[in-house]
Amino acid sequence: MSGTRPRRLIAVPLPALPEVRPGDDLGGMIVGAWRALAEADPELAPAPGDVLVVTQKVVSKAEGAIVDLRTVEPRPEAVAFGERWKRDPRQVEVVLREAVEVIRMEKGVIITRTPQGYVCANGGVDASNVGEAETVTLLPADPDRSARGIRDRIAREMGVAPAVIVSDSFGRPWRWGIVDIALGVAGFRPLDDQRGRPDTAGRVMQATVVAVADEIASAAELASGKTSGLPLVLVRGAVLPEGDGSITGEALMPPSADLFR
Amino acid sequence: MSGTRPRRLIAVPLPALPEVRPGDDLGGMIVGAWRALAEADPELAPAPGDVLVVTQKVVSKAEGAIVDLRTVEPRPEAVAFGERWKRDPRQVEVVLREAVEVIRMEKGVIITRTPQGYVCANGGVDASNVGEAETVTLLPADPDRSARGIRDRIAREMGVAPAVIVSDSFGRPWRWGIVDIALGVAGFRPLDDQRGRPDTAGRVMQATVVAVADEIASAAELASGKTSGLPLVLVRGAVLPEGDGSITGEALMPPSADLFR
Numbered sequence: 136m137s138g139t140r141p142r143r144l145i146a147v148p149l150p151a152l153p154e155v156r157p158g159d160d161l162g163g164m165i166v167g168a169w170r171a172l173a174e175a176d177p178e179l180a181p182a183p184g185d186v187l188v189v190t191q192k193v194v195s196k197a198e199g200a201i202v203d204l205r206t207v208e209p210r211p212e213a214v215a216f217g218e219r220w221k222r223d224p225r226q227v228e229v230v231l232r233e234a235v236e237v238i239r240m241e242k243g244v245i246i247t248r249t250p251q252g253y254v255c256a257n258g259g260v261d262a263s264n265v266g267e268a269e270t271v272t273l274l275p276a277d278p279d280r281s282a283r284g285i286r287d288r289i290a291r292e293m294g295v296a297p298a299v300i301v302s303d304s305f306g307r308p309w310r311w312g313i314v315d316i317a318l319g320v321a322g323f324r325p326l327d328d329q330r331g332r333p334d335t336a337g338r339v340m341q342a343t344v345v346a347v348a349d350e351i352a353s354a355a356e357l358a359s360g361k362t363s364g365l366p367l368v369l370v371r372g373a374v375l376p377e378g379d380g381s382i383t384g385e386a387l388m389p390p391s392a393d394l395f396r
Numbered sequence: 397m398s399g400t401r402p403r404r405l406i407a408v409p410l411p412a413l414p415e416v417r418p419g420d421d422l423g424g425m426i427v428g429a430w431r432a433l434a435e436a437d438p439e440l441a442p443a444p445g446d447v448l449v450v451t452q453k454v455v456s457k458a459e460g461a462i463v464d465l466r467t468v469e470p471r472p473e474a475v476a477f478g479e480r481w482k483r484d485p486r487q488v489e490v491v492l493r494e495a496v497e498v499i500r501m502e503k504g505v506i507i508t509r510t511p512q513g514y515v516c517a518n519g520g521v522d523a524s525n526v527g528e529a530e531t532v533t534l535l536p537a538d539p540d541r542s543a544r545g546i547r548d549r550i551a552r553e554m555g556v557a558p559a560v561i562v563s564d565s566f567g568r569p570w571r572w573g574i575v576d577i578a579l580g581v582a583g584f585r586p587l588d589d590q591r592g593r594p595d596t597a598g599r600v601m602q603a604t605v606v607a608v609a610d611e612i613a614s615a616a617e618l619a620s621g622k623t624s625g626l627p628l629v630l631v632r633g634a635v636l637p638e639g640d641g642s643i644t645g646e647a648l649m650p651p652s653a654d655l656f657r
Contacts, residue, residue, distance in 0.1 A: 144619040146405040146633075239655045246655065254570040304606075308569055308656040309515040309649050310577070312587045312607030314614070326573045345565075346573030347618070353575070354615035356606070357634045358405040372407075373618045388570050394500045394507065395569040395656045 146358035149367035161197035162288030181295035188355035278319025298322035302352035315356035317348035324380030407619035410628035422458035423549030442556035449616035539580025540642040559583035563613035576617035578609035585641030
């Protein structure tokens with residue numbers, strides 16, 4: 136990679152998708168939405184270097200990563216936590232079932248490590264935006280694989296293989312508010328390792344590894360927004376680290392490197 | 397604010413600045429750079445809703461928030477940590493002087509809380525990209541105030557008051573890599589509080605507060621890049637929460653809410 140950067144980054148939402156349900160052909164729906172976008176503006180047809188950002192919610196729904204809360208029997212710990220903090224104890228139960236490690240469970244907040252290795256609030260279990268009020272979505276079983284599937288489908292049907300990100304909204308310690316990050320990627324490497332590259336003063340930077348995939352997910356969120364029903368965003372103009380990367384393989388800190396447990 | 401979102405987000409770097417030195421008129425340099433951008437493309441002249449993202453490094457330099465390491469006498473703790481982890485003990489000393497609380501100091505990493513309330517690696521003390529090899533930059537004393545000063549200056553000279561973000565690169569627990577976030581803002585509120593706003597299924601979302609300012613800082617980083625010498629980026633098309641906000645007043649979690657100390 137060179138230090139040259141693009142003149143302009145753009146992020147454009149694709150047309151809205153209909154409600155996604157378990158077993159739906161999400162790849163086909165995405166191809167249809169991108170074709171509609173390209174019909175309205177031919178410059179936005181898939182091109183090399185494009186990134187398609189897909190929110191976790193539609194991926195989880197299509198993959199059937201959904202739990203009907205009416206089938207969930209909360210353990211006593213989930214009932215107590217739910218009563219104390221005014222949370223649905225059945226949802227708390229699902230969060231605990233999805234956890235390989237509970238990092239924090241206090242002040243109404245549950246931070247867990249999921250089987251895939253993500254550390255996040257509620258293990259990614261999410262109540263909002265699901266069609267039925269009594270269901271929650273889980274994280275996709277393997278978001279990198281989900282991203283690869285979408286990328287391959289677009290390549291097959293549209294002749295160009297874009298980079299793909301499956302995104303989700305995560306909170307951060309020490310700062311209020313959520314930002315969108317990458318749960319899974321395909322077609323590029325999520326980290327831009329600039330260590331050893333000279334900075335503008337000609338010195339070698341010691342510790343600059345930029346989480347490019349996370350920044351792209353955040354840019355996409357700005358273009359679509361949480362309440363808009365626009366789960367697909369095209370981001371064009373980012374410099375993508377070349378290679379065949381993954382989030383679980385490269386971007387998640389192993390517990391041994393983790394200072395906050 | 398409405399739930400309507402823009403059709404397109406763009407992020408465009410302004411022309412490069414010359415090396416910034418203590419006492420330089422950064423506001424004037426920014427106005428000059430923006431005028432040059434607008435001359436090349438009149439559509440990019442300042443317009444309502446624009447955000448100008450300015451990296452911390454040039455703000456710190458112009459404000460003289462710089463320490464010459466040759467004047468620093470490291471305490472024994474800084475010498476020991478430096479020897480063990482191959483870090484400049486004088487820089488470790490500066491980090492400790494800038495800290496009101498040391499959150500972690502292990503595995504070669506120092507996480508502190510600064511007087512302004514930021515929790516970050518090395519208290520924001522940064523060695524790279526400073527003109528002389530023997531200096532480090534500190535965080536600006538009050539980045540919200542710095543942002544307000546830049547906004548007022550642009551308004552006075554160019555007739556439009558853009559939103560302004562002073563950005564920096566922060567790491568995050570649990571994930572590798574840094575992302576750009578907002579240290580200070582002017583002309584909008586950094587958090588988009590969507591609690592109580594109906595989601596696409598018509599239900600009221602319980603806990604969605606989007607850190608819009610941080611996402612804009614990340615989008616700007618994608619357009620400029622760390623090694624490019626482009627410290628100014630125009631971001632257009634984001635929906636900005638209205639009001640007169642600040643990062644230190646709204647976006648930083650107080651220690652009482654903090655689960656990770």
